[in-house]
Amino acid sequence: MSAPTKTYTNGEVTIVWKPKTCIHSGVCVRGLPEVFQPKAKPWIKIEAASTEALIAQVKQCPSGALSYFMNAEAAQEQQQNLPEVEVSPNGPLIFYGKLLLKDQQGEQIIDRQKTAFCRCGASKRKPFCDGSHREIGFQA
Numbered sequence: 001m002s003a004p005t006k007t008y009t010n011g012e013v014t015i016v017w018k019p020k021t022c023i024h025s026g027v028c029v030r031g032l033p034e035v036f037q038p039k040a041k042p043w044i045k046i047e048a049a050s051t052e053a054l055i056a057q058v059k060q061c062p063s064g065a066l067s068y069f070m071n072a073e074a075a076q077e078q079q080q081n082l083p084e085v086e087v088s089p090n091g092p093l094i095f096y097g098k099l100l101l102k103d104q105q106g107e108q109i110i111d112r113q114k115t116a117f118c119r120c121g122a123s124k125r126k127p128f129c130d131g132s133h134r135e136i137g138f139q140a
Helices: 027-031 051-058 071-080 132-136
Strands: 006-009 013-017 066-070 084-087 093-102 108-117
Touching (some): 013 051, 051 066
Antiparallel strands (some): 006 013, 013 066, 084 093, 093 108
């Protein structure tokens, strides 16, 4: 399980803080005291500085507890990595993209990029396709 993180955004940039990684050096507080206020809740007042100033300060974090990403770039990257599902004529559902499949006990079955799932109900390897759709004359 990964350590918890907190995010703060101004709509253009998102600052990510990993509390367990922070060494409390104070570099952020000294550099942008109007933004980084450890005694306040929330302690990061992201609206108190420009995106450029925020990025410049976050880059100076010695522990890596502070990082950032540009929201537009993250949204574009996320859209490019969307999985796809193709309905094969008279055959299986073909799933393209990163997939982690677990069984009913939570055990990992597969972790791969392309998987064929049974759509006809006749597979002996459910939920995976084994080609049984051809034997039964599945039409859909």
